[in-house]
Structure formats: structure tokens, C-alpha cells
Amino acid sequence: MTPMDLRGVRVFPGFLDRAAQERMLEDVRAVARAAPVFHPVTPSGRKMSVRMTSAGQFGWVTDRKGYRYEPRHPDGQPWPAIPASIREVWDAVSGWDGAPECCLVNFYGESAKMGMHQDKDEADFAAPVVSISLGDDALFRVGGTERKGSTESVWLKSGDVVVMGGAVRLCYHGVDRIRFGTSTLLKDCGRINLTLRVVT
Numbered sequence: 001m002t003p004m005d006l007r008g009v010r011v012f013p014g015f016l017d018r019a020a021q022e023r024m025l026e027d028v029r030a031v032a033r034a035a036p037v038f039h040p041v042t043p044s045g046r047k048m049s050v051r052m053t054s055a056g057q058f059g060w061v062t063d064r065k066g067y068r069y070e071p072r073h074p075d076g077q078p079w080p081a082i083p084a085s086i087r088e089v090w091d092a093v094s095g096w097d098g099a100p101e102c103c104l105v106n107f108y109g110e111s112a113k114m115g116m117h118q119d120k121d122e123a124d125f126a127a128p129v130v131s132i133s134l135g136d137d138a139l140f141r142v143g144g145t146e147r148k149g150s151t152e153s154v155w156l157k158s159g160d161v162v163v164m165g166g167a168v169r170l171c172y173h174g175v176d177r178i179r180f181g182t183s184t185l186l187k188d189c190g191r192i193n194l195t196l197r198v199v200t
Helices: 017-035 084-093
Strands: 004-006 011-012 051-056 059-063 066-070 102-108 116-117 131-134 137-142 151-156 161-164 173-181 192-197
Touching: 004 151, 011 131, 017 084, 017 102, 017 137, 017 173, 017 192, 051 059, 051 173, 059 102, 084 161, 137 192
Parallel strands: none
Antiparallel strands: 004 011, 011 161, 051 102, 059 066, 102 192, 116 173, 131 161, 131 192, 137 151, 137 173
16 A cells, blocks of 8 residues: 655555444454543643543553653553454554563543644654554654654544654654544544553
8 A cells, every 4th residue: 555645654544444443443453441430630730632542552641740651551550462353553664673561542522632742751763653543534744853843634534544653753742633433443433542662
């Protein structure tokens, strides 16, 4: 499959068909049962609009102590393993000779969004970040490696995959909004975003 180029970010539209999305959704539900979703709080004390959990050796967390990776869920339990269905996407598109160490799972409700940010809490930026969209459409915005400057946007649909690597590994990006109810994958609508990273 030939990806679409968005300012150097590779977008694979329709990478996962409906059957693959449904199988992956079941795996995500199993992750959420083992590591319940929670509402993270930024270091400044603001509750984020997305809910999240993780799978893998590490999970990404934020609270008054700052943004960081932790080997355990806030309830003290280790994170569950990254499901094979998700790992297979990494193997197919990342171009990285190694396994992801974290799968961050973000749940977007009707009014949830994600401000422009860089993924820079990892120890090394050589490995790409791979993102998988499930559920409702999301307006994904990409800028450069500086906060200011022009941006471009694309609507991500259920089954789309995004790869940020190389020169655009540290690009600013975010989700401005979702189109609630545009997908029938999730019973109560909304969007799930899975982000695979190498932490160490």
C-alpha cells in the first residue's frame, strides 16, 4: 500500500479492513480490562479530555509529577502485553528492527481533543511512532518541529495508520476534533487511538 505524504508524515488510509478493526477492538478491550482506563491530569493540574491506558513494558502517564513512562499502571499492576494484532501493524509499517515497548491507548469521547505536542518523552528518537485509528473520524493536524509555523490537516478514519519517523519524528501534531458518530465500530461511538513507541 502506497502511503499518503502529509508534511513528511506517512498516512496509510484504510490499512485495516473492518474485520481486522473488530479483532483489534476486542484486543483493546482486553487491555482495558487488565489495565483500566483513567483520566490523566497534566502537571499543571488540568484534567485531559481523553481517557487512557497502555500496554507493553511501559505505559505513558501524566500527573502532578510530570510526563513520563512507568512500568506499572497507576493501580500498581504491570501493564498487559501488547496484543499481536497491534504488533503486526508495527512490523508492517515501522521499518524498525525491534519491538515497540509501549502502546498508548487514548479514548476520545464526543468533545475530546489533543492539543499540538511533540512525542519526546522517549530516551531516543531514532525509532518511529506508529499510530492506529479506530472508530470515529478525527481531524489530525501536523506542523513542523517548532511550535510556530504552518500546519496541514487530514481526516483520519477508522483503520487508518500513521507513521512519524526520521526528520518528522519530532513534529508537532494533534487532534482538533472528532466527527462523533461517523463510525459504527464502537457501540457508543467515539474514537480509540493506539500509539506505538520505543521508550528506551
